[in-house]
Amino acid sequence: xxxxxQHAQSELRPDMEQFARGVLTMTVRSHVLLVDDDELTLQxxxxxxxxxxxxxxxxSGAEALSRxxxxxxxxxxxxxxxxxxxGYETCRRLKDNFSTADxxxxxxxxxxxxxxxxQGYAAGGADYLPKPFDAPELLAKINLVLAHxxxxxxxxxxxxxxxxxxxxxADMVGEAGVVLEFQRALVGCADNAAVARAxxxxxxxxxxxxxxxxxxxxxxxSGNARGPCSALENSILDHLQAQTEGQRIRPxxxxxxxxxxxVVLFVRDLRMDRGADMDRAESxxxxxxxxxxxxxxxxxxxxxxxxxxxxxxxxxxxxRHLVSMTRNALTDISARNQAQQREVKQVFDSxxxxxxxxxxxxxxxxxxxxxxxxxxxxxxxxALAVLGKSQEVEAFLGRVIHKLGQAAN
Numbered sequence: 001x002x003x004x005x006q007h008a009q010s011e012l013r014p015d016m017e018q019f020a021r022g023v024l025t026m027t028v029r030s031h032v033l034l035v036d037d038d039e040l041t042l043q044x045x046x047x048x049x050x051x052x053x054x055x056x057x058x059x060s061g062a063e064a065l066s067r068x069x070x071x072x073x074x075x076x077x078x079x080x081x082x083x084x085x086x087g088y089e090t091c092r093r094l095k096d097n098f099s100t101a102d103x104x105x106x107x108x109x110x111x112x113x114x115x116x117x118x119q120g121y122a123a124g125g126a127d128y129l130p131k132p133f134d135a136p137e138l139l140a141k142i143n144l145v146l147a148h149x150x151x152x153x154x155x156x157x158x159x160x161x162x163x164x165x166x167x168x169x170a171d172m173v174g175e176a177g178v179v180l181e182f183q184r185a186l187v188g189c190a191d192n193a194a195v196a197r198a199x200x201x202x203x204x205x206x207x208x209x210x211x212x213x214x215x216x217x218x219x220x221x222s223g224n225a226r227g228p229c230s231a232l233e234n235s236i237l238d239h240l241q242a243q244t245e246g247q248r249i250r251p252x253x254x255x256x257x258x259x260x261x262x263v264v265l266f267v268r269d270l271r272m273d274r275g276a277d278m279d280r281a282e283s284x285x286x287x288x289x290x291x292x293x294x295x296x297x298x299x300x301x302x303x304x305x306x307x308x309x310x311x312x313x314x315x316x317x318x319x320r321h322l323v324s325m326t327r328n329a330l331t332d333i334s335a336r337n338q339a340q341q342r343e344v345k346q347v348f349d350s351x352x353x354x355x356x357x358x359x360x361x362x363x364x365x366x367x368x369x370x371x372x373x374x375x376x377x378x379x380x381x382x383a384l385a386v387l388g389k390s391q392e393v394e395a396f397l398g399r400v401i402h403k404l405g406q407a408a409n
Contacts, residue, residue, distance in 0.1 A: 033073035061090030080109035095124035216304035
């Protein structure tokens with residue numbers, strides 16, 4: 001029988017041989033484990049396969065499990081009818097073990113009914129070979145199964161790459177969402193402290209921590225996620241703020257600083273110096289984080305500038321209101337002054353008329369009458385001069401209001 005097996009191997013049908021040899025170029029020296037309790041069958045199988053494969057053999061299911069743990073083969077040709085543990089149970093245990101679950105199994109049995117084949121399929125087998133075996137068919141089945149395994153591994157690798165890309169894209173979408181949420185939060189920030197809290201909240205969503213200083217509107221706020229900055233943090237921010245030239249984003253060991261005029265930010269454990277000790281995924285995450293934090297800082301700069309404009313606008317509105325109130329008050333004062341001048345003149349005119357009427361009864365000489373009239377006119381001119389000085393003050397205030405109005409517009 002051994003000679004017949006060797007002879008059958010040498011007389012492979014041309015079509016099957018061509019196919020088998022073609023596939024062999026991909027699986028040269030793959031390791032095939034033969035499992036059978038019949039020594040002669042093992043010899044025949046080994047004689048058929050040893051020219052193209054590394055072949056090892058065991059005579060029981062328990063030995064097969066042990067061998068696969070210590071030296072996993074690329075494929076197993078497994079007898080179904082064995083004592084103690086048959087081929088189906090052996091295969092099930094292989095598939096239940098994570099380290100051996102991917103090893104393909106070809107069942108070898110004289111029982112080839114559909115029920116037997118279904119049992120082999122349920123146990124996790126890749127193919128079913130009838131006894132006695134045909135050498136070309138055995139080679140073809142082995143190479144087909146190995147080719148299918150290689151293709152599955154290739155597809156699995158591609159799937160891993162796709163899944164990594166999907167997860168990376170999902171991370172990017174989530175990270176972009178943090179930036180968008182931050183931009184929305186900025187709209188409600190009414191002062192520098194609120195802008196700082198928005199930045200620190202966004203950093204927390206990126207699983208980052210740090211401290212920030214914001215200058216604007218004549219005010220300075222420095223803080224971290226827990227409250228005001230420590231002395232050491234303030235010294236770090238001072239150093240960043242002093243670096244007015246060069247890059248806006250700078251490495252500080254395993255940390256990164258962002259200096260954007262109104263906003264200075266220090267972020268812990270955000271590395272710019274990503275070296276060989278960091279894997280690719282982490283390096284890409286760090287790179288995206290730096291870009292996203294830069295977007296946060298730029299958004300904060302814009303909001304602080306907008307807050308300064310709002311303050312300036314409110315101040316200008318206050319000035320305009322003050323100018324308007326002062327102009328109205330000055331107009332009222334001017335009207336009152338003019339009214340007082342008319343009243344004073346009327347009083348003195350009335351006094352002068354009464355005095356002149358009394359001259360007839362007093363029996364005064366002409367010189368005495370002229371002297372009294374002169375005294376009354378002198379006091380009238382003095383009173384009007386005093387009122388005239390208030391008009392000078394009124395004119396000065398008018399010029400000041402005009403200049404304030406020009407500045408407000």
